[in-house]
Amino acid sequence: MLEKGPKAKFTVCVEGNIGSGKSTLLEHFSKFDDVEVLQEPVEKWRDVRGCNLLDLMYKDPCRWAHTFQAYVQMTMLELHLQSTQAPVKLIERSLYSARYCFVENLYKGGKMSSAEYSVYCEWYKMITQHLNVNIDLIVYLKTDPKKLYKRIKERSRSEEQAIPFQYLEALHNLHEGWLTEKKYPLPAPVLVLDANDNLSTMYKKFEEHTSDILCQKLVEQRS
Numbered sequence: 001m002l003e004k005g006p007k008a009k010f011t012v013c014v015e016g017n018i019g020s021g022k023s024t025l026l027e028h029f030s031k032f033d034d035v036e037v038l039q040e041p042v043e044k045w046r047d048v049r050g051c052n053l054l055d056l057m058y059k060d061p062c063r064w065a066h067t068f069q070a071y072v073q074m075t076m077l078e079l080h081l082q083s084t085q086a087p088v089k090l091i092e093r094s095l096y097s098a099r100y101c102f103v104e105n106l107y108k109g110g111k112m113s114s115a116e117y118s119v120y121c122e123w124y125k126m127i128t129q130h131l132n133v134n135i136d137l138i139v140y141l142k143t144d145p146k147k148l149y150k151r152i153k154e155r156s157r158s159e160e161q162a163i164p165f166q167y168l169e170a171l172h173n174l175h176e177g178w179l180t181e182k183k184y185p186l187p188a189p190v191l192v193l194d195a196n197d198n199l200s201t202m203y204k205k206f207e208e209h210t211s212d213i214l215c216q217k218l219v220e221q222r223s
């Protein structure tokens with residue numbers, strides 16, 4: 001998984017709050033053979049040698065948030081380092097949203113001690129300074145937390161059913177702070193898509209923005 005190999009010429013990270021439609025966007029792009037889609041390894045987080053860290057984190061965040069986020073950081077690093085033959089690599093979320101959205105939210109919400117937060121940030125600094133985790137574009141699916149709350153209920157992923165609305169709102173504000181107000185370092189330019197529409201409108205929007213997302217030269221090669 002970590003072998004040195006050809007790096008994609010163009011790496012895109014799809015960012016957005018819980019339930020913002022990232023998997024729908026990734027599905028749209030998985031049909032292109034010049035795009036390798038790397039989904040968020042949620043199944044790994046649900047089964048670490050038999051432990052469901054995702055469930056533990058939601059059930060007792062003070063005890064498990066750091067453990068969970070430390071494992072998320074490792075599994076996201078694997079995606080960033082994964083080599084691919086495809087000219088474009090599309091990753092669901094990133095080391096960056098882990099740090100500036102999810103971990104920031106947990107620390108500000110008192111779910112992580114300052115010692116845990118410091119250890120996490122030291123790892124983040126070392127990883128981003130010494131390893132090639134560069135990306136070329138961020139696609140931000142901007143959504144209204146009220147819509148997300150409804151979608152999460154409909155999607156009914158078991159571990160997420162107890163997520164309070166305030167948690168989604170806090171995560172939304174951190175995504176906005178990072179990606180539109182640029183409060184934290186941005187590793188790449190950001191393409192903001194309004195993801196409040198229904199699925200069919202979203203599909204049309206993804207089609208329209210395909211050339212923006214898949215770097216112009218790739219589209220020219222294909223046509």
Ligand SMILES: Cc1cc2cn([C@H]3C[C@H](O)[C@@H](CO)O3)c(=O)nc2[nH]1
Nearest residue numbers: 018042072076093094097098102160
């Ligand atoms: C990078 C990153 C993704 C990610 C997802 N999650 C949670 C939100 C959702 O309930 C679930 C799947 O995205 O995992 C998290 O708590 N911290 C994260 N950090």
